[in-house]
Amino acid sequence: MSANRFLFIKSVFYFIALYSLYVCVSLLPFRRIFRLLTALLSSLLFLYGIIQKLILFPILLENTRATDTQFAQLVQFRLASGRIFGIFSLPTLYAMICGVLILFCIHFLLQPDPKKRLLWTALIGLGLLNLYYSVSFGALFSLSAALFLYLYLSKKISFKLIVPLAMAASLFFFLVTALRFSEVRSLKPLKLRLSNWFQAIRLIQERPLLGWGLGNYEVASPVQIREGEPASIYAHSFPLQLTAELGLPLAAILLICTFYWFRRHRSAFFDPATIPFTSALFLVILFNLTDIGIYFLGCGVIVAFCCAQIVPYQRSPNPLISIFLILGTLSWAYTQYAADCQRKADLLFSRAETRQAETLYKKSLKLVPWSYKALSSLAILEFDRGNLDRAVLYARNTLKYAPYHGSTHYILSKLAFQDNMVMNSLYHAKMAVTGNRRNSEYRTWYETLDRIISAQLGQTGN
Numbered sequence: 001m002s003a004n005r006f007l008f009i010k011s012v013f014y015f016i017a018l019y020s021l022y023v024c025v026s027l028l029p030f031r032r033i034f035r036l037l038t039a040l041l042s043s044l045l046f047l048y049g050i051i052q053k054l055i056l057f058p059i060l061l062e063n064t065r066a067t068d069t070q071f072a073q074l075v076q077f078r079l080a081s082g083r084i085f086g087i088f089s090l091p092t093l094y095a096m097i098c099g100v101l102i103l104f105c106i107h108f109l110l111q112p113d114p115k116k117r118l119l120w121t122a123l124i125g126l127g128l129l130n131l132y133y134s135v136s137f138g139a140l141f142s143l144s145a146a147l148f149l150y151l152y153l154s155k156k157i158s159f160k161l162i163v164p165l166a167m168a169a170s171l172f173f174f175l176v177t178a179l180r181f182s183e184v185r186s187l188k189p190l191k192l193r194l195s196n197w198f199q200a201i202r203l204i205q206e207r208p209l210l211g212w213g214l215g216n217y218e219v220a221s222p223v224q225i226r227e228g229e230p231a232s233i234y235a236h237s238f239p240l241q242l243t244a245e246l247g248l249p250l251a252a253i254l255l256i257c258t259f260y261w262f263r264r265h266r267s268a269f270f271d272p273a274t275i276p277f278t279s280a281l282f283l284v285i286l287f288n289l290t291d292i293g294i295y296f297l298g299c300g301v302i303v304a305f306c307c308a309q310i311v312p313y314q315r316s317p318n319p320l321i322s323i324f325l326i327l328g329t330l331s332w333a334y335t336q337y338a339a340d341c342q343r344k345a346d347l348l349f350s351r352a353e354t355r356q357a358e359t360l361y362k363k364s365l366k367l368v369p370w371s372y373k374a375l376s377s378l379a380i381l382e383f384d385r386g387n388l389d390r391a392v393l394y395a396r397n398t399l400k401y402a403p404y405h406g407s408t409h410y411i412l413s414k415l416a417f418q419d420n421m422v423m424n425s426l427y428h429a430k431m432a433v434t435g436n437r438r439n440s441e442y443r444t445w446y447e448t449l450d451r452i453i454s455a456q457l458g459q460t461g462n
Contacts, residue, residue, distance in 0.1 A: 006370040006401070010335045011215030016328030018294070022304040023325065026312035030305075038104045039119065045086055045101065046126035049094070053084045053133045084133045093296050095131055095139030096287045100280045100302055102127040103146055107276040110154075138290050146283035153275045192230050193237075193290060199224045200235035203244040211247030219372070220244070222404045222435045231438055238293025265311045277309040338367035342374045354381055372401035376408050383411050391415065406436030413445065422453055 030037070083091040086098075102124055109120035131140060202224045203212060212220040218233035225231050235241035243251040262269070269278045284294075284302055294300040345360035358381060364374040379394035392415060398408045413428035429446040436442055 005213075006368070007215035007219065008213045010332070013328050013332035013335060014295075014300075016325060017332040018300045018304045020325040020329045021301065022308050023313045025305055025308035026314070030309070034104075035108060038101065038108065039123065042101045042105055042123045042127060045098070046123065046130050049084050049086050049098075049130040049133065050126065052086065057084075083135045084130065086130075088298055089296075090292070091134045092136045092138060092291055093298055095134035095136035096142065096284065096291070097298055097302070098127050098130045098134065099139045099143035099146070099283055099287075102131070102143060103150060103280055103283060104276060106147065107150065107154075138287055142283045142286040145286055146279045149282050150275060150279035153270060153278070154272065195229040196232050196234070196236040197240055199229065199232075200237065200240040200244045204240075204248065207244075208248050211243070211245050211250070214245050217241050217245055219402045219404070222406065225437055227437045229437075231436065234292050234295065236291055238288035238295070241293065241295075261311075268311050271310075274310045277306040281306040281310070335368060338364045338371060341367065342371055342377075345374070346377065349377060349381065354385075357381070370401055372398050372405065376402070376405055379408055379411055383414075388415055388418075404431065404435040406432045406434075406439060406442060409435060410442050410445065413449070417449070422449070422456075425449060426453055 084094065085091045086094040088094040088097065105120050105123045105127060109117055109124065131143070199221055200217075203217070203220055206224075217235060221233060221235075222231070235244065239251075242254075246254070268274060280302065284299060284306070287299070288294065292299070294303050341360045341364040345357040345364065348354075348357035348360065358378065361374045361378050361381075364371050365378075368374075375394050375398040379391050379398060382388075382394060383391040391411060395408045395412050395415075398405055399412075402408070409428040409432035413425045413432060416422075416425035416428060426446070426449045429442070429449050432439075432442040433446050
């Protein structure tokens, strides 16, 4: 199976899992425990975020200063920014989830229940502090827009208070901007987004009709990253990424179907009972326009949960459909477990614990033989050990599934040069630069080879 097909099937399983969650949430009485669930999740996440910032970050920074492994350097780089990420992988994702929980807390604060207002006020304060420490412009903007939509639709407060709230949001945005003033002054966040968006647009221009295949943005994007641009396996815009993967015709059909579905259920979105979920969904949609999107599980879960509350699944469960959804969800969980093994191995490898890393990489490959990330890491591991035959085997298998993988081409270039296959070495060196134009080591190696070959050709000519 090619990487394109595997990544496509993996993405299909993921969306089946989200649809299964949508059906399950629709059938279960979540409205009864929604208040309790919001209070519990907000308390746990917001308190942990504060603990992470004030206690865990300083301890980890102190501990990693004594070591000089790749893992320690990565930790120091990640923590030095001071941006909290809770139990999630990215500060922006955590900030978006904080924004949704804050929105729900505001909804309950405005309910006619004075006994619980102190609790909701405290949770909102903790949530805003977490949002401040995450330093996410996109999440702050999305929360502000969603909050104004909620207040407008629910008519909880008079129009006179909208202006003071807008001023408060502006002040909070100014404080967050102050934390990243050096980045903002150089327009770094905007340049990052624009670079990622233009990379996605170039991919769309290259394959406008059929696209690159669902889930295949990560293997297609490296060749479109130009010198000086940031590398990312996401377009930081879900609509752009989905269009690059599906192609313009299919993306247009999907957009039309979504619009038709919304128009058909329009009254449900503006029902007083569903307004908080409509506002939360609006927050996520705004976030998807300028960031990672529902490819991240936390974001996808919120979309499934909100849609189930607004337009619940009302058909009687069909046995065949139920079996299909269960099998699809289990298949996604299987591929996710294999990916988790690979990520744990990456962590161990960065900490120089190569034996444990090798065990997990091979376990990941037993589960999913087409995992190009595990294959490429094993190629590097064997190359560092001096097991060149194994390194070549893993490297060639990697290129079957990820033709533009930079580090793999770099290894093959080095090995070809050792075997006096100079032109083959130059080819792989050029492909390494194509796959990762930001890596100065790859570029230096390619330029060195180019000079050597030019000198040899010059001597031959003389």
